Amino acid sequence: MSRITRQKGVLELLSIAIVLGIWELVAVFIVGKTFTLPSFHEVATSFYDLRKDIPGDVAISLKRFAIGLLWAAVVGIPIGAAMGWFKSMERMFDPIIQVIRPIPPIAWIPFALVWFHLTDYGAGFVVFIGALFPILINTYAGFKSVPRRLVETAQVLGRTKSYGLIRFVAFPYAAPSIFTGIRISMGVGWMCIIAAEMIGFKSGLGFRLWQRFWFLHQMDNLMAYMILIGVVALVMDYVFRYLTERRLLRWYKEV
Amino acid sequence: MGALQNINLDIEEGEFICLIGPSGCGKTTLLRIIAGLELPSAGTITFGHKSIAGPDPNRTMVFQEFNLFPWRNVAQNVEFGLETKSIPKGERHRIAQEYIDLVGLTGFERAYPYELSGGMKQRVGLARALVTSPKVLLMDEPFGSLDAQIRNLMQDELLKIWHRVRTTIIFVTHSADEAVYVADRVAILTTRPGEIKDIVAVDIGRPRSRFDPHFVGLRCNILEGLDMPC
Numbered sequence: 001m002s003r004i005t006r007q008k009g010v011l012e013l014l015s016i017a018i019v020l021g022i023w024e025l026v027a028v029f030i031v032g033k034t035f036t037l038p039s040f041h042e043v044a045t046s047f048y049d050l051r052k053d054i055p056g057d058v059a060i061s062l063k064r065f066a067i068g069l070l071w072a073a074v075v076g077i078p079i080g081a082a083m084g085w086f087k088s089m090e091r092m093f094d095p096i097i098q099v100i101r102p103i104p105p106i107a108w109i110p111f112a113l114v115w116f117h118l119t120d121y122g123a124g125f126v127v128f129i130g131a132l133f134p135i136l137i138n139t140y141a142g143f144k145s146v147p148r149r150l151v152e153t154a155q156v157l158g159r160t161k162s163y164g165l166i167r168f169v170a171f172p173y174a175a176p177s178i179f180t181g182i183r184i185s186m187g188v189g190w191m192c193i194i195a196a197e198m199i200g201f202k203s204g205l206g207f208r209l210w211q212r213f214w215f216l217h218q219m220d221n222l223m224a225y226m227i228l229i230g231v232v233a234l235v236m237d238y239v240f241r242y243l244t245e246r247r248l249l250r251w252y253k254e255v
Numbered sequence: 256m257g258a259l260q261n262i263n264l265d266i267e268e269g270e271f272i273c274l275i276g277p278s279g280c281g282k283t284t285l286l287r288i289i290a291g292l293e294l295p296s297a298g299t300i301t302f303g304h305k306s307i308a309g310p311d312p313n314r315t316m317v318f319q320e321f322n323l324f325p326w327r328n329v330a331q332n333v334e335f336g337l338e339t340k341s342i343p344k345g346e347r348h349r350i351a352q353e354y355i356d357l358v359g360l361t362g363f364e365r366a367y368p369y370e371l372s373g374g375m376k377q378r379v380g381l382a383r384a385l386v387t388s389p390k391v392l393l394m395d396e397p398f399g400s401l402d403a404q405i406r407n408l409m410q411d412e413l414l415k416i417w418h419r420v421r422t423t424i425i426f427v428t429h430s431a432d433e434a435v436y437v438a439d440r441v442a443i444l445t446t447r448p449g450e451i452k453d454i455v456a457v458d459i460g461r462p463r464s465r466f467d468p469h470f471v472g473l474r475c476n477i478l479e480g481l482d483m484p485c
Contacts, residue, residue: 152292153322157336158312158387164339172326251326251367 068127084143138181142174281449
């Protein structure tokens with residue numbers, strides 16, 4: 001037995017199997033009502049029933065998510081970098097950020113609808129608001145923590161201008177921080193897109209999920225969407241970590 | 256209230272000079288001023304005929320804490336100083352390789368700093384500082400964080416390299432033994448105010464033996480100059 005449990009993946013799969021088993025037993029024998037708690041086999045069947053809808057729903061949510069995340073990086077990284085490097089920029093941007101940051105991104109949904117209507121950019125805007133601050137703040141922290149001694153080393157070796165120091169010293173030094181920011185942003189942004197679609201936008205994973213509940217009362221389908229939303233986020237996180245850590249953690253171990 | 260006062264020191268081209276003194280005497284400050292990282296509050300410091308206004312790859316520096324760029328491997332660290340000059344990529348690799356070979360790191364080109372020992376890190380630091388063919392090499396207690404055996408080994412290595420490249424070296428240390436072993440002249444700095452108390456010429460041919468009575472005598476002179484027991 002111990003030989004088997006030591007094998008990679010055995011205990012992990014076992015724990016998932018146990019949870020699924022308990023779920024199935026509780027749903028079928030104790031609750032016995034799909035609306036209150038759909039059973040595992042009902043949810044599994046739902047995936048099969050929904051197989052035609054799922055790819056399109058995932059694609060549209062991912063597209064909006066990507067729009068928001070991309071803009072958050074395009075805006076957040078330069079502002080964060082400027083704030084971390086130039087004291088004056090820090091003083092200029094910090095008050096604005098302090099005021100806007102505490103507003104939950106979801107509170108922007110009405111304005112997203114008013115400004116961008118029911119477009120992918122409208123939904124993307126909510127993601128943008130949610131993703132902006134983690135990227136910006138982590139970039140800022142990364143740039144702020146660049147050791148003076150490394151900057152001086154670069155200066156002595158001939159990199160004397162701000163642009164060169166930012167590009168060849170501060171940016172690579174801050175890169176792990178920036179990537180951490182993007183990773184956090186991906187989590188927040190994914191929440192934002194689901195919420196935006198639930199409330200305002202008439203397509204995508206969040207909309208489907210809400211539709212199953214509010215109009216159709218198909219809780220088994222709803223739970224299938226819940227699981228799907230989680231799995232997509234998990235896969236994105238894995239892919240992102242795989243792509244960045246292979247390049248980055250070669251040196252990051254030391255710091 | 257300055258850290259340094261009455262510093263009057265002429266350094267010849269190709270000379271190996273040591274600055275020695277207790278901590279807080281301003282020897283590192285003096286080196287940073289020469290590097291152009293700090294500006295003197297009074298007085299002038301000239302290099303050739305021009306006064307020093309800022310950092311310049313003609314005066315590169317080797318640091319006690321190595322200051323390697325952790326995201327760059329050995330070859331990329333060494334190449335750093337060449338990237339600001341308009342040298343083609345292939346030529347950059349060739350020059351970097353030459354200095355990597357010179358400091359004895361052949362085969363470690365692709366290693367990252369976290370994979371290297373302290374002595375190897377400082378070899379990278381040395382190659383990186385030499386790659387721009389500086390007129391003056393500034394060394395701020397470069398072997399201070401290495402243990403004794405490695406330290407002695409690195410002193411020999413440095414002398415060997417210096418014979419090859421023949422650049423002027425200004426070397427800060429707090430070890431009288433190290434100073435007498437490597438330098439042509441040793442400038443003794445005192446604390447509060449930091450000023451040059453004495454300059455000792457080390458008139459012993461190289462390679463030097465630490466057991467040579469004249470070596471021992473000079474080391475004693477320097478220690479006495481620092482008010483330390485010999």
